[in-house]
Structures are given as structure tokens and as C-alpha cells.
Amino acid sequence: MRRLRILLPVLLMLAGCQTQPAPIVIPGGLGPGTVLPSANPATYRELPGWSAASLAAPLQAFRRTCDRFSRRAWDAPLSKSAPWAGTAQDWAPGCEALIAARDEAAARIIFETQFVPLEIIDREGKPRFTGYYEPLYEARHTPEPPFTEPVFAVPSDFVANGDQPLQRLPDGSTRPYPARSEITARGGQAIAYAHPSDVFFLQVQGSGRLTFPDGTTLRAAYAAHNGQPFKSVANWLIQTGRITKAEGSMQGIRAWMDRSSAAEVREAMNINPRFVFFQSLPEGDPTLGPNGAHNVSLTPLGSMAVDPEFHALGVPMFVQTTAPGLGGQWSGLLIAQDTGGAIKGPVRGDIYFGTGHDAGNRAGTMNAPGRLWVLLPRAVAERMFAAGLVAGLPDSGHAGG
Numbered sequence: 001m002r003r004l005r006i007l008l009p010v011l012l013m014l015a016g017c018q019t020q021p022a023p024i025v026i027p028g029g030l031g032p033g034t035v036l037p038s039a040n041p042a043t044y045r046e047l048p049g050w051s052a053a054s055l056a057a058p059l060q061a062f063r064r065t066c067d068r069f070s071r072r073a074w075d076a077p078l079s080k081s082a083p084w085a086g087t088a089q090d091w092a093p094g095c096e097a098l099i100a101a102r103d104e105a106a107a108r109i110i111f112e113t114q115f116v117p118l119e120i121i122d123r124e125g126k127p128r129f130t131g132y133y134e135p136l137y138e139a140r141h142t143p144e145p146p147f148t149e150p151v152f153a154v155p156s157d158f159v160a161n162g163d164q165p166l167q168r169l170p171d172g173s174t175r176p177y178p179a180r181s182e183i184t185a186r187g188g189q190a191i192a193y194a195h196p197s198d199v200f201f202l203q204v205q206g207s208g209r210l211t212f213p214d215g216t217t218l219r220a221a222y223a224a225h226n227g228q229p230f231k232s233v234a235n236w237l238i239q240t241g242r243i244t245k246a247e248g249s250m251q252g253i254r255a256w257m258d259r260s261s262a263a264e265v266r267e268a269m270n271i272n273p274r275f276v277f278f279q280s281l282p283e284g285d286p287t288l289g290p291n292g293a294h295n296v297s298l299t300p301l302g303s304m305a306v307d308p309e310f311h312a313l314g315v316p317m318f319v320q321t322t323a324p325g326l327g328g329q330w331s332g333l334l335i336a337q338d339t340g341g342a343i344k345g346p347v348r349g350d351i352y353f354g355t356g357h358d359a360g361n362r363a364g365t366m367n368a369p370g371r372l373w374v375l376l377p378r379a380v381a382e383r384m385f386a387a388g389l390v391a392g393l394p395d396s397g398h399a400g401g
Contacts, residue, residue: 042117042373048320049331055104055111057302058316058333064296065314065335066095079312086380091314094377111333116381117318117373120310120346127347129321129370131363132205132305132340134290134298134355139192139210149199150190151210152183154223154277165227177226179273184266191220191280197257200269201250203276206340207290209283209355219281221290228273230341236271250364274341289355292338300354305338310346311374313337319349321370325362333375347372 044050069078069088077083078091094114101107140147159166159174166174192210194202202208206222234248243256257265289298292305294313304317311317313336320331334351343350349372353363376384 042119044112044117047117047318047331047373048371050318051108053318053332055107055333057299058335059098059101059104059107059302061296061299061302061335061337062095062316063099064299065294065337066091066099068294068296069095069314077312078314079308081309082312084380084384085312085315085374086377086383090377090380093379111316111375114378115316115375116378117375118381119371119373122345122347124345126345127369127371128345129319129323129349129351129366129368130342131323131325131351131353131366133353133359133363135198135202135205135208135360136356137194137198137202137208137210139194139212141192141212143193146195147193149194149196150188151192151194151199151202151220152275152277153189153191153279155188158224158277160224161227163227165224177228179226179228179270180275181270181273183226183275184270191278192218196262196265196269197254200257201254202278203274204250206276207278217283217286219283219290220278221281223277223279225277225341226273226275228275230274231272232342233268233271237268242268249367250360289352292352294337296337298337298352299335300352300359301332302335303337303352304334305340305343305350305352306336307343307345307348308339309344311336313339316375317349318373318375319351319370321366322368323362323366325353325365 069091072078072088074089074092075087077087078085094110097110097114098107101110138147139151143150157168158177159168165177167177168174192212194210202220208220209217210220211217234243234253237243237253237256238245238248242260243252246252247256257268260268289300289303292298292303293308304319306313306317315336317334317336318331319334320329322329334349338350338352340350347370349370351363351366353359
């Protein structure tokens with residue numbers, strides 16, 4: 001397997017040589033914020049389990065992504081931080097072919113002939129895959145025990161400012177938006193009330209569905225966060241001896257909360273200063289997942305959250321990892337359609353499992369290292385090669401059975 005290198009110095013050298021042919025231009029350029037991950041090229045035969053992997057869910061997810069791509073400016077990069085992923089125009093041929101694919105076998109051949117797999121390498125050696133889901137919690141419109149914790153809407157003093165939102169103070173000045181402890185202490189407008197531990201995990205998941213005694217259901221959809229860094233409550237509980245490392249799953253944390261006092265639970269929740277605000281939306285089609293950061297409905301075992309500092313949303317990714325909720329060793333195709341506050345790094349993914357209790361149990365068992373390949377249109381990979389960003393590409397042609 002040949003080493004694929006990201007050679008930014010080569011690209012800069014080419015740009016400075018006036019007597020040489022002009023280098024291939026990466027759409028959007030390579031600004032100071034561009035992150036170019038290390039990677040290895042691969043053939044589809046080298047993807048563990050590729051020939052047996054189900055493509056039904058990821059194909060459904062990718063077709064939604066293609067609809068998003070079709071609405072973009074053709075020449076605009078999919079991502080400012082990952083312009084090497086190409087433009088909507090680069091992805092159009094593959095999208096058209098996969099939308100027209102009659103079955104999984106046809107889709108597999110299209111991927112194998114039109115897309116190039118590149119394995120992303122984490123230079124820090126910290127690849128990690130976890131799972132998340134859309135929780136379904138019982139709630140009330142007004143507080144009543146045990147449904148006493150508000151699900152906060154975006155407050156009126158919130159000033160959007162990218163990943164560093166501000167709070168507008170009474171005198172008109174602003175400051176960084178405060179941490180969780182201050183937000184919960186002062187109160188605010190709520191879209192509903194639920195059990196404190198349920199609201200905490202609703203924030204961790206980023207969205208969910210709330211059911212009421214009259215039989216109605218609404219979606220608590222992600223609206224904004226307070227810009228504070230994410231800190232792991234599980235790690236704090238383990239480090240302080242409140243739970244064991246084996247109890248560091250979602251189920252173990254919930255069990256600890258259930259047997260602890262309200263003050264102890266509040267102390268633990270405040271360890272994580274990041275706070276998520278929600279908006280109330282109709283449930284709509286109950287078979288669809290919530291909208292992810294890519295603004296498409298998430299697909300169970302077809303969608304994954306990634307770090308947008310390294311990856312463009314909408315890109316297909318092949319993952320090999322392990323988890324009891326996936327039957328042990330698992331590999332499959334997923335589409336990058338969401339992001340998350342704790343999802344940081346080039347080989348860091350959060351796999352979407354679906355809605356409800358069973359999905360939550362399966363997602364909660366997942367926390368393991370793994371491998372990740374991005375599948376790029378051949379035209380994109382060839383442009384990277386011509387620009388000196390990719391050293392060597394596998395031959396085209398499908399992998400066979």
C-alpha cells in the first residue's frame with residue numbers, strides 16, 4: 001500500500017515558480033485555516049468487509065446529501081476548512097449515478113468505479129468511534145415532579161457569533177456566553193420540562209423527541225450552544241471514584257444519577273460547561289430522524305457526525321470499528337451529515353443509531369478505536385494528485401465480488 005502524503009510545501013513551491021505550468025487549483029484555495037489530514041490510498045479490496053457491507057441505509061442518506069449538493073453553487077467548495085473535498089459540480093456525476101442505481105449491487109459498482117478510497121490517519125494516534133441517537137423522553141408543558149428540569153429555548157440575551165456566542169447585558173455591552181451552572185441557576189424560557197437526567201442526556205445527544213400525557217409528540221431540535229468547551233462528565237465521575245471505568249457508559253452514568261441526590265447530580269452536570277438550547281418543532285414523519293448539521297434527516301446506521309475542521313459534510317466514509325451494539329467487529333459505509341461538540345479529530349466519528357430506547361442502548365455501548373476511509377470522486381482525487389497533495393492513486397475498476 002503506497003503512502004499518500006499531504007504536501008502543502010510542494011503546492012506552495014509550485015505556486016512560486018513562474019517558469020513552471022500553473023498548478024491545479026483547489027477550489028476555494030488553501031487558506032491558513034485549512035487542515036490537510038494524512039492519509040493512505042486504498043483499493044476497495046483493502047476495505048475490510050466492503051463487499052458484504054449493507055449499502056441500503058447509507059445510499060438513502062447519500063441521496064439526501066445529493067439533493068443538498070444540487071442546491072449549492074456549482075463552483076463553491078463543499079467546505080471552507082476542507083476545500084480539497086471538491087465542489088458540488090465534482091460530485092454531480094456520482095450523485096446522478098447513485099440516485100439512478102436500481103439496487104445495492106449497482107450502487108456498489110458505482111462507488112468502486114467512480115469514487116477513490118483514502119484512509120485518513122490520525123497523527124496523534126487517537127482514533128475513536130462512539131454512537132448517538134435521538135432519545136424519546138416523557139415530558140410536561142409545566143413543571144411537576146419528577147419532570148422539573150426545563151428544556152431551555154434560546155434566550156433573548158443570546159447573540160449569535162459563530163462558535164463563540166455572546167450575551168448581551170442590560171447596559172448593552174456583551175461578554176462570552178456563560179457556562180451551564182449560571183444558565184441553569186438563573187432560569188429562562190422553556191419549551192418543556194422533563195426528568196433532570198433526561199434533559200442532561202438530551203443535551204448530550206443534541207436533539208430528541210418529547211412525549212406528553214395527551215399523546216402528542218414534539219421534536220426538541222438543536223438550536224444553539226453557549227460556546228463553552230465540552231468536558232466529559234463520565235471522566236470526572238471515574239476520576240473522582242463515583243463510578244468505575246466499566247460504568248462509564250450512558251447507562252452507567254444514568255444509574256449513578258438515579259441513586260444520587262439532586263445536589264450531587266447538579267454538581268456532576270455542571271462539570272460540563274457546554275449548554276445546548278432547543279427549539280420546538282412538529283414531529284412530522286415519525287420514521288425520519290432529526291436534521292443534522294448538514295440539514296438533512298439523519299439515517300440510522302447511515303449517518304455519522306464528524307469534525308468539520310477536518311472533513312466536508314456530505315462525504316461518504318467507510319468505517320471499521322467494534323461495539324457490542326453493532327454485534328462486535330463491524331465495518332460499513334456512513335455519510336458525514338452531522339457534527340458534535342465532543343467530536344474532535346480526523347479519525348473521530350459518532351454513528352447515528354436511530355430513535356428510542358433500543359437505539360440508545362446500542363449507541364451507549366460504543367466507544368472504541370477504528371479506521372476511517374473517505375470516498376472521493378475520482379476527479380477530486382486526481383486533482384489532489386495533480387496539485388501535489390496526493391502521492392499515488394489506485395487504479396479505477398470495481399473490486400468484484
